[in-house]
Amino acid sequence: MIKKIAIMTSGGDSPGMNAAVRAAVRTAVTEGIEIYGINRGYSGLLDEDFSKMDYSSVGGIMERGGTVLRSSRCKEFQLKPTRENAVDILKEHEFDGLIVVGGDGSLTGAHLLNEEFDFPVVGIPGSIDNDIGYTDTCIGVDTCLNTCMENIQKLKDTASSHERAFIVEVMGRGSGYIALCSGIATGAEAVIIPEIPVDYDKLTDKLWHERQRGKINCIIVVAEGAASAYTVARHIEHRIGYDTRITILGHVQRGGSPTAYDRLLASRMGYEAVKAFQDNDTDVMISLISGRMERVPLGDVLANKKGLDPKLIEMIKILS
Numbered sequence: 001m002i003k004k005i006a007i008m009t010s011g012g013d014s015p016g017m018n019a020a021v022r023a024a025v026r027t028a029v030t031e032g033i034e035i036y037g038i039n040r041g042y043s044g045l046l047d048e049d050f051s052k053m054d055y056s057s058v059g060g061i062m063e064r065g066g067t068v069l070r071s072s073r074c075k076e077f078q079l080k081p082t083r084e085n086a087v088d089i090l091k092e093h094e095f096d097g098l099i100v101v102g103g104d105g106s107l108t109g110a111h112l113l114n115e116e117f118d119f120p121v122v123g124i125p126g127s128i129d130n131d132i133g134y135t136d137t138c139i140g141v142d143t144c145l146n147t148c149m150e151n152i153q154k155l156k157d158t159a160s161s162h163e164r165a166f167i168v169e170v171m172g173r174g175s176g177y178i179a180l181c182s183g184i185a186t187g188a189e190a191v192i193i194p195e196i197p198v199d200y201d202k203l204t205d206k207l208w209h210e211r212q213r214g215k216i217n218c219i220i221v222v223a224e225g226a227a228s229a230y231t232v233a234r235h236i237e238h239r240i241g242y243d244t245r246i247t248i249l250g251h252v253q254r255g256g257s258p259t260a261y262d263r264l265l266a267s268r269m270g271y272e273a274v275k276a277f278q279d280n281d282t283d284v285m286i287s288l289i290s291g292r293m294e295r296v297p298l299g300d301v302l303a304n305k306k307g308l309d310p311k312l313i314e315m316i317k318i319l320s
């Protein structure tokens with residue numbers, strides 16, 4: 001029987017992580033399981049930076065952006081002796097399991113604790129990049145896309161007033177998901193993503209012709225993993241007939257109060273993570289698959305990075 005667990009948020013923060021923590025804490029407390037928050041991800045685990053959480057300690061956190069448990073990128077955790085030390089600490093404190101909310105690096109760390117030292121873990125996908133396999137989406141993606149959409153829409157206003165082109169760089173690491181989806185949602189004229197090699201001649205021809213036909217604004221969304229906005233500008237700015245400006249959205253994409261969608265998704269995942277421990281179903285990630293909460297082995301998740309839906313790629317070619 002599971003008596004005491006810990007929860008951490010790790011890696012790049014994503015809006016909604018707090019709702020997952022709140023749900024896990026309240027579910028655990030209701031089920032008579034002691035639960036501790038680990039501050040600052042794996043770094044805090046190594047520093048034994050824990051605090052006991054209860055029903056009221058997670059009050060009022062769901063609407064907050066960021067993560068109240070704070071986060072870190074802990075490079076040392078890539079080393080096996082560090083992970084061994086972490087398991088010793090967890091055992092010393094009599095934890096029966098660990099919930100990790102984070103992206104692929106953080107989930108890899110969790111999986112290794114199980115694989116190498118047989119320590120029970122449950123992962124929750126939290127990353128704006130939406131690059132984690134076997135889940136339709138991750139905590140924070142919806143809020144991030146809304147932030148991108150609102151900001152790009154604002155750029156479109158000023159672009160129209162001045163008859164300008166804007167090259168907008170968005171995050172996503174190696175994935176073009178944020179660029180593709182925010183491009184579709186804002187009716188961008190072009191999207192540049194790492195999944196499709198860019199043909200600058202073809203692109204400039206298209207934008208030039210649209211300009212000649214009377215278009216007064218032009219939005220090009222570029223994924224950071226494909227090229228920097230400056231590189232794109234160097235290739236196209238003198239060939240498209242618009243005065244051109246660059247905007248890098250940056251970390252604004254990771255902040256902000258989570259949308260209703262992210263709050264609900266994160267709450268379902270936090271609840272399900274505790275249930276998974278109760279069922280002894282560990283070394284799994286809580287996933288959203290076709291609207292349902294599922295538990296997928298972490299090994300499978302990590303072996304299959306998520307690609308972009310080819311239909312979305314096909315669609316942007318028609319709609320942009």
Ligand code: F6P
Nearest residue numbers: 012103127128129171172173254
């Ligand atoms: O993985 C989330 C993410 O925001 C990526 O999109 C981005 O490349 C990276 O993290 C930035 O990391 P940091 O906050 O460490 O600069």
